[in-house]
Amino acid sequence: PRPGETPAHIGGTTLFGDNVEDEWFIVYLVREITREFPGLAARIDDNDGEFLLIEAADFLPKWLNPENSDNRVFFYKGELHIIPLSETEEQECDVSAASPTISQALTLLSTRPEESLAAEPIRTAVYKRISGYPEKIQASFHRAHCYLPAGIVAVLRQRPSLVAAAVQAFYLRDPVDLRACRPFQTFPPDKRVMTVVTFTKCLYAQLVQQKFLPDRRSGYTLPLPSHPQYKAYELGMKLAHGFEILCSKCSKASPDSKRSVLSGPLWERFLISLKEKNYFKGEMEGSAKYLERLHMAEDYFQQSVAKTESFVEVSPGDEILTLLQTTTIDLKELEREAACLPPEDDDSWLDITPDDLDQMLKEARNESLPSSNEEEQKYDLEAVAETMNAFVSKVSTHEGAEMPWSSDESPVTFDVDSFTKALDRILGADSEELDSDDLDEEQEFDSSDEDDEDLDAENQRQDQKVSPNELIGSLKSYMDEMDRELAHTNVGKSFTTQKKGASSVNATTSQNADPDSGAEDTELTPVDVDMNLVANLLESYSAQSGLAGPTSNILQSMGVYLPENADRIGSDKGATE
Numbered sequence: 001p002r003p004g005e006t007p008a009h010i011g012g013t014t015l016f017g018d019n020v021e022d023e024w025f026i027v028y029l030v031r032e033i034t035r036e037f038p039g040l041a042a043r044i045d046d047n048d049g050e051f052l053l054i055e056a057a058d059f060l061p062k063w064l065n066p067e068n069s070d071n072r073v074f075f076y077k078g079e080l081h082i083i084p085l086s087e088t089e090e091q092e093c094d095v096s097a098a099s100p101t102i103s104q105a106l107t108l109l110s111t112r113p114e115e116s117l118a119a120e121p122i123r124t125a126v127y128k129r130i131s132g133y134p135e136k137i138q139a140s141f142h143r144a145h146c147y148l149p150a151g152i153v154a155v156l157r158q159r160p161s162l163v164a165a166a167v168q169a170f171y172l173r174d175p176v177d178l179r180a181c182r183p184f185q186t187f188p189p190d191k192r193v194m195t196v197v198t199f200t201k202c203l204y205a206q207l208v209q210q211k212f213l214p215d216r217r218s219g220y221t222l223p224l225p226s227h228p229q230y231k232a233y234e235l236g237m238k239l240a241h242g243f244e245i246l247c248s249k250c251s252k253a254s255p256d257s258k259r260s261v262l263s264g265p266l267w268e269r270f271l272i273s274l275k276e277k278n279y280f281k282g283e284m285e286g287s288a289k290y291l292e293r294l295h296m297a298e299d300y301f302q303q304s305v306a307k308t309e310s311f312v313e314v315s316p317g318d319e320i321l322t323l324l325q326t327t328t329i330d331l332k333e334l335e336r337e338a339a340c341l342p343p344e345d346d347d348s349w350l351d352i353t354p355d356d357l358d359q360m361l362k363e364a365r366n367e368s369l370p371s372s373n374e375e376e377q378k379y380d381l382e383a384v385a386e387t388m389n390a391f392v393s394k395v396s397t398h399e400g401a402e403m404p405w406s407s408d409e410s411p412v413t414f415d416v417d418s419f420t421k422a423l424d425r426i427l428g429a430d431s432e433e434l435d436s437d438d439l440d441e442e443q444e445f446d447s448s449d450e451d452d453e454d455l456d457a458e459n460q461r462q463d464q465k466v467s468p469n470e471l472i473g474s475l476k477s478y479m480d481e482m483d484r485e486l487a488h489t490n491v492g493k494s495f496t497t498q499k500k501g502a503s504s505v506n507a508t509t510s511q512n513a514d515p516d517s518g519a520e521d522t523e524l525t526p527v528d529v530d531m532n533l534v535a536n537l538l539e540s541y542s543a544q545s546g547l548a549g550p551t552s553n554i555l556q557s558m559g560v561y562l563p564e565n566a567d568r569i570g571s572d573k574g575a576t577e
Helices: 020-036 051-055 087-092 102-111 120-129 135-139 150-158 162-171 175-179 201-208 230-248 255-263 265-276 288-305 316-326 331-338 354-368 381-393 416-427 436-442 447-463 468-487 515-523 529-543 550-557 566-576
Strands: 073-076 079-082 141-149 192-200
Touching: 020 073, 020 120, 051 120, 073 102, 079 120, 135 141, 141 150, 141 201, 141 230, 150 162, 150 192, 150 230, 150 288, 150 316, 150 331, 162 192, 162 201, 162 230, 162 316, 175 230, 192 201, 192 230, 192 331, 201 230, 230 316, 255 288, 265 288, 288 316, 381 529, 381 550, 529 550
Parallel strands: none
Antiparallel strands: 073 079, 141 192
16 A cells, blocks of 8 residues: 555565566566456556556657656556546547556546557557567577575575576676685685586576686685686676675674564465465475475565564575575485586677678668568669658658558648748848848948939838749749859759759740850759768768768668668678688
């Protein structure tokens, strides 16, 4: 139970460290729990906030933002739900609407779940990250041989999950931690055996990739690197350091205070319940198997049942010391088991060649494409130009520019009236509408000349009212004059022009201005904007040499993926040969 409006619930926090896949495994578990128990609703977030929405960011509705997303994302009956805006907020398009309370969200989920079901693209993006489970669980494990102290072997048999805390302690060690590893009071190296330890691939990589030499005073020594079991010795040495660091940080509470909770009536009822459910599987009271299962039940009772009201978390070091005091270590039995260990897993997955990396990036790119069929992935240069034009035509806000992902958006409209009014302000502006630069330039003339010119200009504007078509034609003539001036400069020659056959429709209309300008006009052809755009994009993409750059980043954000530069690849191979 929690104070306030939040109802009683089951909650927890998991430190997943560097392994993001563990976080998505938790998402899978939460979804399956709500599928198994239809009356439950669950929500999950991390230090980034609503990371489920981050995963589906390309498909979220416009009104949903980080400010109003609290208490809106739930798993209910195995499906992802997003609590929508209320009818009043939706009608007013109030993007700054406050987030709902937990009680309001649960009421909507239980009464009208169809209204909050997330859109298909959002659910697909989230479910894609948790696809493959539960099969992926076994694929994420790695089993390796380790030469460990017998006490650590016994602890890991009782609590295999403690390997994560030990690896993390070694991975994040500091000089103060290593100071406790000089004497090795808890796990001395004199009684070590070979065993198999199950890691996750992330934990194994963190442990094996760290270069570390033990202190000579610790007693841990390593064989030569050419030794067939060198890796097992090295892994065991690192893991032993992690366990020793954990024990050095534990509290110094006495074992009697920890076991005092086992003398009350609650423990007696718990033990009777275990016997009724055949927890001990017919083992004789006092036997080794019976005591082993009894110690497991005691540990569970201490951590779970006896501390539900205090929420006191037992540190890994305390748990390790408790297990050492309650577990019988049979060294001879461990040595016999070490003689017939199963083979360890191949760790070649740690080494990734450049070709493997390219293949991984290619698969990730294909997954993000709208269609996964290679036949449909045609690199149409016209589509590149159209996509870029659509992007430039978008109106950006203080939140950034929107990428034209969807092709069903309304096209850009052209308002003729607004355009002519804008031209009117530009070409027929009053003196009071001029900017400061124009006013500064006009102050250079005599005041009498200014008055005469302003009077003449005013009379001319009153005598003749220019139509919008004439204004557009006047602006076009200005642009034509600029084109003529730039045509024979280096700037003009740098652009690709259209073919003469496609641009000579109005060639005769401009030949009556000046007899000397005929040669220039015949050569003046419109610039092919799309061709120049694509050419510049391809030139910039080629200059990236296969690396990330502005062109690939912009195009990929709009869903356009250019193929690799075959000419560059061929030239690189030729240079290598």
